Amino acid sequence: MNALTIRDFSVSLGDGPVLEHVNLHIQPGELVGLIGPNGAGKTSLMRAALGLIPATGHCSLAGLDDRSRARTVAWMPQDRSVAWPISVAALVMLGRMPHRMPGQRPSAQDHDQVAAAIRQVGLAGFEQRAVTRLSAGERTRALIARALAQQTPLVMADEPIAGLDPAHQITTMETFSGIAASGRSVLVSMHDLGLAARHCTRLILVGEGRVVADGTPQQVLTADHLARIFHIEAFLHSTDHGPVFQSLRVLGP
Numbered sequence: 417m418n419a420l421t422i423r424d425f426s427v428s429l430g431d432g433p434v435l436e437h438v439n440l441h442i443q444p445g446e447l448v449g450l451i452g453p454n455g456a457g458k459t460s461l462m463r464a465a466l467g468l469i470p471a472t473g474h475c476s477l478a479g480l481d482d483r484s485r486a487r488t489v490a491w492m493p494q495d496r497s498v499a500w501p502i503s504v505a506a507l508v509m510l511g512r513m514p515h516r517m518p519g520q521r522p523s524a525q526d527h528d529q530v531a532a533a534i535r536q537v538g539l540a541g542f543e544q545r546a547v548t549r550l551s552a553g554e555r556t557r558a559l560i561a562r563a564l565a566q567q568t569p570l571v572m573a574d575e576p577i578a579g580l581d582p583a584h585q586i587t588t589m590e591t592f593s594g595i596a597a598s599g600r601s602v603l604v605s606m607h608d609l610g611l612a613a614r615h616c617t618r619l620i621l622v623g624e625g626r627v628v629a630d631g632t633p634q635q636v637l638t639a640d641h642l643a644r645i646f647h648i649e650a651f652l653h654s655t656d657h658g659p660v661f662q663s664l665r666v667l668g669p
């Protein structure tokens with residue numbers, strides 16, 4: 417069974433359509449990168465799939481009640497703001513809520529999952545620090561930990577590595593690879609096409625109001641797509657260290 421199935425899905429915001437007739441399938445074990453220029457509709461597609469904004473067409477998450485959906489998909493939004501000065505541990509524990517009955521106290525397993533998620537994002541020692549007193553990158557990692565602690569079959573993350581330092585960008589992508597290797601699935605939007613090419617099993621390119629390409633990084637990051645959709649010329653080469661990608665220049669009109 418697919419982790420996510422979207423068929424003939426269209427999203428409109430404001431005056432007109434953002435994306436039309438999107439078909440998208442994510443299978444267990446896949447780490448899928450959602451790429452496209454600013455404003456292409458990556459966030460809108462994920463938010464619509466989660467039922468946070470309206471859409472027409474079919475999405476496999478649509479029929480789920482709130483609790484079932486929270487046990488099926490963990491969502492890390494692009495907006496990193498946290499309104500209250502709750503501790504890192506309390507924030508990450510929110511990811512365990514779908515696994516408890518209302519009013520039930522966290523179990524030893526919940527505490528173990530929270531501690532493991534905090535370790536995984538490199539925030540051990542920060543457990544009691546208020547989230548509002550973290551750096552932006554640390555807060556991002558705390559929010560990634562909340563999604564990890566949710567232990568769902570599907571993780572959807574909107575630009576999770578934006579603002580992270582190089583080491584944490586790599587370890588975050590490796591964490592997502594590990595989730596996929598364990599038979600779960602990850603859909604992650606990102607602008608770093610080099611890390612997308614290195615870590616994602618599949619890329620989905622959105623632009624021109626639709627899905628332009630869906631396939632391996634080599635199939636999607638073609639010179640034609642890079643020129644037509646991103647307006648760049650870039651270098652993509654297979655090496656002993658995996659694919660290496662570098663944007664070279666902006667192409668004129």
Ligand SMILES: Nc1ncnc2c1ncn2[C@@H]1O[C@H](COP(=O)(O)OP(=O)(O)OP(=O)(O)O)[C@@H](O)[C@H]1O
Pocket residue numbers: 429430431434452453454455456457458459460461
């Ligand atoms: N609330 C809104 N009302 C009207 N239009 C919106 C709204 N939110 C986003 N849009 C528009 O929808 C389009 C898609 O936006 P979206 O945020 O999905 O793009 P994105 O691919 O995630 O971009 P980015 O890479 O900049 O995060 C853009 O043209 C944007 O201006």
